[in-house]
Amino acid sequence: MEGTEAAGGVEVVTEATVSVDPQDLAVCIRVLEAFHGNMEALKAAPFKALRRAVVPLCEDVRTRLFHGKDVATYDDTKKKKQDRKRKAAQAAALDKHFINNTKLRSQRLQALDSLTAAAPMLALVADGAVVDDAPDVSMDGQTDNQPPPTLHGFRSCYACKKRFDTLHHFYDQLCPDCATLNFQKRLQTADLTGYIALVTGARVKIGYHTALKLLRAGATVIATSRFPQDAAIRYANESDYSTWKV
Known part of the structure; x- marks a missing residue:
């Protein structure tokens, strides 16, 4: 049977x-x-x-x-588990919002969106340099009247590997100490009038922005690139080009 x-x-x-x-x-x-x-x-x-x-x-x-539980206890346990998952998801979404709104990452994401719209089939990542000359940013890396957000989970600092949950306004992968130091160095400048600098790979990314920083500090820059004409056009398109061009 x-x-x-x-x-x-x-x-x-x-x-x-x-x-x-x-x-x-x-x-x-x-x-x-x-x-x-x-x-x-x-x-x-x-x-x-x-x-x-x-x-x-x-x-x-x-x-x-x-x-092994009665129905009421089982339902209560199940509800609590669902509530924990919901709160964890909300915390993760809020942390993602804070992280994506740091200036470095937000501008990279904007650039990524533009590239994705132009070539949706390409595999792209958020990368590249951003503009960091906002008037409300001081040398200590804090924006006026905006306390740094605290994440619900800890992150590992890209530089020193220390765990942190307080987010810098500009960097999303650096702890407060490393972020403050890096941001101070990022905005740091000096009078380099009379100095000559040689920058290789000066057409894009780090090389390009290094050359710009040196030019704006008064140095004479010898920039090398495999694509000199494109590099010259990029520099000529800078808004302050007339102040440091030869």
Whole structure:
């Protein structure tokens, strides 16, 4: 004789190990169904033996369906777990918002969006230099009247590997100490009038911005590139080109 039982919402066919007459089984089912919607009646004295016979079956079902807990406790535990997941997701989304709004990353993401719109099939990452001459930024790296956000989770500093949760306004991968030092050095300048500098690979990225920094500090820069005409056009397009061109 075979029977079916629900396991996680799926009907599973199992071999019956107890021989039960079909007529007796039908009577048993009919008696149990008589109490559906009227559980209070089952508490009456005449049904004590029935309750005692049903208890082991109920315990087995509860163990399989609710991990040994009653329905209320199971539902409460499940709700708490869902609440924890929801709060963790909200915290992660908020941290991502803070990180993506640091100036270095936000401008890189804007550039990435522009590139993606132009070539949607290419695999691209947020990279490249950004403009950091905002008037509300001081040498200590803090924006006026804007306290640094605190993340819900810790990050590992790209430079010193220290764990941190206070986010710098410009850098998203540096701890406060490293971010402050790097930002001070980023804005640092000196009078280099009379000095001559040789910058290789001066057409794009670090080489390009290094050359610009030296030019704006008054140095004479010899810039090398495999694409000199394109490099010259890039420098000529700078808004302050007339102040440092030869």
